[in-house]
Amino acid sequence: xxxxxxxxxxxxxxLVDITDQILHIIKTSKLKxxxxxxxxxxxTAAVTIIENYDPSVTSDINAVLSRLxxxxxxxxxxxxxxxxxxxxxxxxxxxxxFFENDEILFGTWQGIFFCEFDGPRRRKxxxxxxxx
Amino acid sequence: xxxxxxxxxxxxxxLVDITDQILHIIKTSKLKxxxxxxxxxxxTAAVTIIENYDPSVTSDINAVLSRLxxxxxxxxxxxxxxxxxxxxxxxxxxxxxFFENDEILFGTWQGIFFCEFDGPRRRKxxxxxxxx
Amino acid sequence: xxxxxxxxxxxxxxLVDITDQILHIIKTSKLKxxxxxxxxxxxTAAVTIIENYDPSVTSDINAVLSRLxxxxxxxxxxxxxxxxxxxxxxxxxxxxxFFENDEILFGTWQGIFFCEFDGPRRRKxxxxxxxx
Numbered sequence: 001x002x003x004x005x006x007x008x009x010x011x012x013x014x015l016v017d018i019t020d021q022i023l024h025i026i027k028t029s030k031l032k033x034x035x036x037x038x039x040x041x042x043x044t045a046a047v048t049i050i051e052n053y054d055p056s057v058t059s060d061i062n063a064v065l066s067r068l069x070x071x072x073x074x075x076x077x078x079x080x081x082x083x084x085x086x087x088x089x090x091x092x093x094x095x096x097x098f099f100e101n102d103e104i105l106f107g108t109w110q111g112i113f114f115c116e117f118d119g120p121r122r123r124k125x126x127x128x129x130x131x132x
Numbered sequence: 133x134x135x136x137x138x139x140x141x142x143x144x145x146x147l148v149d150i151t152d153q154i155l156h157i158i159k160t161s162k163l164k165x166x167x168x169x170x171x172x173x174x175x176t177a178a179v180t181i182i183e184n185y186d187p188s189v190t191s192d193i194n195a196v197l198s199r200l201x202x203x204x205x206x207x208x209x210x211x212x213x214x215x216x217x218x219x220x221x222x223x224x225x226x227x228x229x230f231f232e233n234d235e236i237l238f239g240t241w242q243g244i245f246f247c248e249f250d251g252p253r254r255r256k257x258x259x260x261x262x263x264x
Numbered sequence: 265x266x267x268x269x270x271x272x273x274x275x276x277x278x279l280v281d282i283t284d285q286i287l288h289i290i291k292t293s294k295l296k297x298x299x300x301x302x303x304x305x306x307x308t309a310a311v312t313i314i315e316n317y318d319p320s321v322t323s324d325i326n327a328v329l330s331r332l333x334x335x336x337x338x339x340x341x342x343x344x345x346x347x348x349x350x351x352x353x354x355x356x357x358x359x360x361x362f363f364e365n366d367e368i369l370f371g372t373w374q375g376i377f378f379c380e381f382d383g384p385r386r387r388k389x390x391x392x393x394x395x396x
Binding site: 001002037039040041042043068069075076077078079082085086088089090092093094096124126128130 | 165167180181182183186188189191192193195196200222223224227228229230232237238239241242262264
Binding site for chain 2: 297299312313314315318320321323324325327328332354355356359360361362364369370371373374394396
């Protein structure tokens with residue numbers, strides 16, 4: 001009914017390109033065309049679609065998010081990862097893409113990125129494929 | 133074709149756990165498995181998925197959002213709720229979850245939260261269920 | 265399988281109301297009811313749902329985003345549009361709406377807006393219609 005894969009992150013903040021894993025699942029589904037919804041079952045991680053050509057884009061995103069939502073200021077949530085919860089709420093736990101003939105209908109430089117905000121951890125990604 | 137429920141908010145800023153209402157609608161649909169899309173038909177409210185265990189996470193989110201997008205600075209929109217419009221545009225008007233056997237495929241601590249940014253008000257939530 | 269339309273933007277930052285184009289595509293589908301997913305195949309643009317009545321809301325959104333994520337500070341990505349990539353990652357590349365009887369199930373003042381963060385450019389919008 002849904003697909004799952006796991007990944008490991010190695011840093012507290014890390015944006016991991018998971019496009020190949022999603023594409024592999026789309027091919028596994030044997031569907032010619034449809035919609036793939038990517039869902040992150042974690043409260044301190046998220047998923048987004050960004051440029052996958054220049055890796056400096058990911059470091060810019062983490063730098064800006066950490067300036068706006070710092071790690072070590074006072075928060076009511078005292079487990080030391082309140083910033084991660086807020087970033088995850090903002091970016092969001094799911095993204096949706098379309099596919100046709102085993103290709104995701106991306107723009108030229110788009111990729112799907114798992115957003116780790118409280119790593120390193122072992123994480124899961126859920127995918128649902130909806131046929132056209 | 134779609135489900136609706138209403139809720140009341142009691143403060144200007146309030147994150148309300150609506151997981152139980154969504155789960156009730158999923159059960160009402162009698163579907164074994166599928167996708168539920170939650171949509172907020174308001175321009176000063178939103179929906180997100182966050183930790184539902186420690187309520188201090190919701191106050192941290194509102195504190196950070198209000199620091200980044202203050203209520204009482206000058207805005208072009210002069211109805212006194214420009215901040216609420218901007219927060220809603222950022223967080224977004226919909227979230228998507230998967231379900232199987234009357235359970236939402238959440239991570240351990242996830243819950244679906246209605247984000248009130250301009251309350252108190254009477255609000256609506258729309259839900260669409262897509263069968264697998 | 266999916267619908268596409270193009271639009272032109274005329275400024276670096278511009279929020280363009282694309283509700284009419286989406287509604288036209290929904291009518292073209294001849295479906296009585298369903299879900300429309302709007303997807304932006306670009307890494308420096310996004311889509312969101314905001315008030316479409318007072319145009320000052322769009323200038324407030326751009327003013328706040330540009331204060332939080334300035335254009336001309338130092339970024340690792342040196343093509344001069346790192347801010348656009350970050351804004352797009354935050355707002356997101358897709359939004360979902362429901363429709364019934366040729367109407368989008370909006371709140372009173374909602375509209376769908378293409379978010380240009382690195383214009384002026386010629387841009388594309390993809391739409392997928394999922395029948396109930």
